[in-house]
Amino acid sequence: MEAGQPLTGIDNHLIFEISSMSILLSNITKKFGTFTALDHVSLEIPEGELVALLGPSGCGKTTLLRIIAGLEHTGEGRVLLNRKDITDQDVSHRGIGFVFQHYALFRHMTVFDNVAFGLRVKPRRSRPTETEIAKKVHALLELVQLDWLHDRFPDQLSGGQRQRIALARALAVEPSVLLLDEPFGALDASVRKDLRQWLRNLHHELNVTSIFVTHDQEEAMEVASQVVVLNHGRIEQQGSPSEIYDHPANAFVSRFIGQTNVFELDEHDSEWLQSSGLIFTAREGKVAHIRPHDIEIEKSIDNSGAAATLKDWQHLGALIRIELIKNGFNGSDATLYAEMPNDQFKRLQLNKGDKVDLRIRQAHWFH
Amino acid sequence: MNAIAPPLINIKNIEKPYRQQALQDPDWVRWSLIAIAVGFIFLFICLPLGLVIFQAFSKGIAAYWSALSQPDTLSALKLTLLTALITVPLNTVFGVSAAWAITRFDFKGKSILTTLIDLPFSVSPVISGLIFVLLFGAQGWFGGLLLEHDIKVIFAVPGIILATLFVTFPFVARQLIPLMQEMGNQEEEAALSLGAGGWKTFWAVTLPNIKWALLYGVLLCNARAMGEFGAVSVVSGHIRGVTNTLPLHVEVSYNDYDIIGAFAGASILAALAIVTLILKTALEWKQANR
């Protein structure tokens, strides 16, 4: 019931004439008092993408979303939709679908009336008849698989259901852009997983340019086709999930996306790294970031020269996370993590306290 | 993808005084609503308040002072204070016990009890006086009995106190019940589990938590007790110097065209109202910042 199934096979093209649009943000600067929420942000989002605005809380991602929607004054800079400057256009005229963090469903209206709202407030000239509205609302409710709830009130729905109704309501006005503020933030972990997949499928089907805000890197990587990483009101990197993961532009992105071991490089460390099989020339950077799955381990034969000691491990489903103590030269021990598949780890037959040798496949270098 | 090409059109970063049409009221709406609200409050609240002062001092301070120091005024003031002094504590004790019973226990008839507590609020003040006339008046249920023992209730101080008890009955309970309901009894259970007795628990745990709401209720109860007019007017008999409370004294003076006397008395009651409002605002502030 809570999504997850493939979408219904109804022919959406008959109901929706969504024309996907590109978004261009130019030099957006937004200040709240003395606090700079956004600092000269420029961003281009091609049509049809599903983009995640990712960053820690307070990085300005929600403000950016609200500026695109017109819910927040722009401050400085311009917002362009399909190359048309809409900076001074009111939110009610932008034709943007916005799904609010806590859904903001109209408490006093039924599910049906909520979804119909955007159609019923249209100026009389362009307003569909009630029968057309009913047809469209039911089609939308079928699209989100909740038509059977059409006469309920929002307070009678579960979180996941509210979420999907909010989405149906935003889609009813055939928005050229769909904006979602922390779409899965208020949901249980299990429902969240299903809805992520469902949102991806829905986007695939409707192909409307969509932007969602999240602080959860896993969510961003799983759902989005493009990820924009924000920090302190600036864009740190934009790219596909694999680009961002495999080629982080800077230390912040590398640290924020996925797990990573951080080495502040001094002489001993570089020696240690080289002895662990990492090949690098002298001046690639001061800091090395190493993904846990880029570290291979095996039981050490030569106990005295071993690189690390096995401290403990945790099961993460198919993977094992191994906690290692780096054997320092001057007694300065540090913890690092490696990851490997379950069965591979079993084959190594390691025990706590065993000395291990490492082979580091690759590292990212930052200054 | 990372680098953003400058936009094709000429963009000027001018900050326009742009207003969100759908989310903010237009200026003219905003200012007319403020004007209506302020005008309405001025006409119905500020103007009457100012007029009390203006009328009371219209013949000068000396006239005001002599009106206030008349024996009738003083005795009315005394009776008003006496009434409040008796009714407010009684209704406070009732309010606390009722709130304790209703919010800390489940019993049959609980919702009926809660409803009945509010009953005096929906009864006209005049009827509130009338029922005591029916009970204790000359032709009333206990009229004969009282006459035999030469006790006067109606047209005497006891009647005034009873009528005031009735009209101020719900104030304290009404403030406490929702608050104590919301508070739950976990803290009290904790105190009991640590070995505190019932009284100790009430004084050390419950009272500190409800004190501002309690004071708030007492304040409203007191304001009504001192200012009650309709109910008291029915049972008092308007005997000058004996059964006139301050509000009744104001009425009698006004009907006698003693404008200075009426408004001098009214000024004391208005001052009481203002003090009540100030304390009320302070208490609301305290409660909000609890």
Add this chain to the structure above:
Amino acid sequence: MAQSSVMPGFRPTLGFAAIYLSLVVLIPLSTLVFESFKLSWDDYLHIITNRRVLSTFRVSFSTALAAASIASVFGCIVAWVLVRYSFAGKRVLHALIDLPFALPTAVAGIVLATIFQPSGFLGKLLIDTFNLQVAYKPLGIVMALIFISIPFVVRTVEPVLLEFEPAMEEAGASLGASRRQIFTKIIFPNILPALLTGFALAFARGVGEYGSVIFIAGNIPYVSEIVPLLIVTKLEQFDVEGATAIALTMLIISFVLLLLINLLQLWVRKRSGQL
């Protein structure tokens, strides 16, 4: 009557509350019912259908209705202004709203009478410019009852507006609604139940109000005489039966009206998903 609670003090507190409630409220109020049994149905009808009595009922209920309606409109505006806008003197305005709760009704009565009487500050102005007499007319009663009603409406609507989720308005705007549509379709339906409560409270209070009305009303039979005053008049003429019959009738009508308003409110809440 058993409870599982370990709390102490059930018997003493409930016992005291019940006895005190009976002594101060229930027994006195019950006299009204028992006393009216002394009257035969014909006598009762005779008292109630008296022309003067009927006219007081008409005056009382119509003025209370008008005042509660007017106060609802203005009270809503005041609550809106207090919650949504910021301007100089707002805090004072906020505190003053409760004056009618705190100011003794007799004081309000003589002040309003002084303002609106034909020689009074506003009374003279209104007569001179609009030839409109307020005092000694039903209009005067309405004025006094508006004064009494203000805080009931403002204080019930205000918390609902304060709690109102701004995201609902933003959602409306993002779906293309104009400011007017957001107000009529989203904000107003959400405050309507509270507004009805405020209206009901103001109306109930207005019907029974005595002190603030009698001075400005002038108490002219068939014109500006209210039910509570007629009860007092009957008592002063030692017509206890008459007073009782009228009082009981008024009480019953008020309760029935309150019940109807509560049902209406229930219906509105149900229809708007708030139940």
